[in-house]
Amino acid sequence: MTETGNAGGFALRRPGSTGTAAGSPGAAAVPAATSADAEPAESPEPLSDDALLEVDEVRRESDVDAVLERLDRELVGLVPVKTRIREIAALLLVDRMRGRFGLSATRPALHMSFTGSPGTGKTTVALRMAELLHGLGYLRRGHLVSVTRDDLVGQYVGHTAPKTKEVLKRAMGGVLFIDEAYYLYKEDNERDYGAESIEILLQVMESERDDLVVILAGYKDRMDDFFRSNPGMSSRIAHHIDFPDYSVDELAAIAGLIATEHEYLLPENTEEVLRDYLQRRMRQPRFANARSVRNAIERARLRQANRLVSAQGTSVTKEQLQTLEPADFLLSRVFAEDGDDGEEDGDASPTE
Ligand SMILES: Nc1ncnc2c1ncn2[C@@H]1O[C@H](COP(=O)(O)OP(=O)(O)OP(=O)(O)O)[C@@H](O)[C@H]1O
Numbered sequence: 001m002t003e004t005g006n007a008g009g010f011a012l013r014r015p016g017s018t019g020t021a022a023g024s025p026g027a028a029a030v031p032a033a034t035s036a037d038a039e040p041a042e043s044p045e046p047l048s049d050d051a052l053l054e055v056d057e058v059r060r061e062s063d064v065d066a067v068l069e070r071l072d073r074e075l076v077g078l079v080p081v082k083t084r085i086r087e088i089a090a091l092l093l094v095d096r097m098r099g100r101f102g103l104s105a106t107r108p109a110l111h112m113s114f115t116g117s118p119g120t121g122k123t124t125v126a127l128r129m130a131e132l133l134h135g136l137g138y139l140r141r142g143h144l145v146s147v148t149r150d151d152l153v154g155q156y157v158g159h160t161a162p163k164t165k166e167v168l169k170r171a172m173g174g175v176l177f178i179d180e181a182y183y184l185y186k187e188d189n190e191r192d193y194g195a196e197s198i199e200i201l202l203q204v205m206e207s208e209r210d211d212l213v214v215i216l217a218g219y220k221d222r223m224d225d226f227f228r229s230n231p232g233m234s235s236r237i238a239h240h241i242d243f244p245d246y247s248v249d250e251l252a253a254i255a256g257l258i259a260t261e262h263e264y265l266l267p268e269n270t271e272e273v274l275r276d277y278l279q280r281r282m283r284q285p286r287f288a289n290a291r292s293v294r295n296a297i298e299r300a301r302l303r304q305a306n307r308l309v310s311a312q313g314t315s316v317t318k319e320q321l322q323t324l325e326p327a328d329f330l331l332s333r334v335f336a337e338d339g340d341d342g343e344e345d346g347d348a349s350p351t352e
């Protein structure tokens, strides 16, 4: 189980505000709250019917633009995903503005499923979603607790409920991200403890929907099967978001981003080789989209380092230290005659 907070980096509250996100004047309260709760000092009453509310002002308060801009800048492609997130953000902003006029603003259902191949950005987007929902005042804390079946399901009678409840407790106020959620359910085994965990999750997804967002993630076809067998779960998921595989162009752009992030350079001739590498790698087993790109660059850094330090009595420039040469990729086993089983970067642990 991993927990990723949001402290630091992202400005979540107005300077000077000291209260909790939900209670502070800057970060508006959950929309279900009255406007008196949201803006105790400034507007205890709902706005008058003919008042004008500055949309930009509300956007600024929520930091929604900062999250969306970062999503655009840091994540290549994913157009359908970004579009859905913008729509959700717009809906939540409108709800928030309705609240200011005293209109009913029922908290919309926010549990989601993210489906797609490995390395398509599901975990990364879930983190952004937690930030976004926190910025909009829908989540108190906006952290993300990432779990798999083993974190939720016990081995013995009586172990599962406390395990699941402990995870839920940690996730309250944030996002509970359940990776490969279909492992919770074993169709041919009615006595599996996973069913017990699902029962508890279903209850809490309903009763604590104001304080917890659950995101289920995994392969699309397996997730579809899971939802078919668990209609209760399916009906609680408001947003099904599918993450497409990346094209070679997108993978190359991701490589550029990752290189820049680490202050490395990919000159044109290297990029050509990298594209060739990617095309081959995509056809091999255990290809994991953007994660394979990240791993390929890690490997290239190793080869570059080896290249630079193995020659004795030489000196290096700043540019040489930054530049990944074609050879740094060409030496990969992906280019070997008999092809490669993808082991080279397929199973690397997530070091990113
Ligand atoms: N669109 C993208 N642009 C740039 N980097 C990306 C993009 N998508 C993913 N990455 C990077 O690729 C790596 C893997 O992404 P992430 O862990 O979010 O994928 P995932 O879908 O959760 O994978 P898995 O299904 O294996 O858990 C991360 O380092 C992430 O930063």
Ligand SMILES: [Mg+2]
Binding pocket: 122, 123, 124, 179
């Ligand atoms: Mg993931």
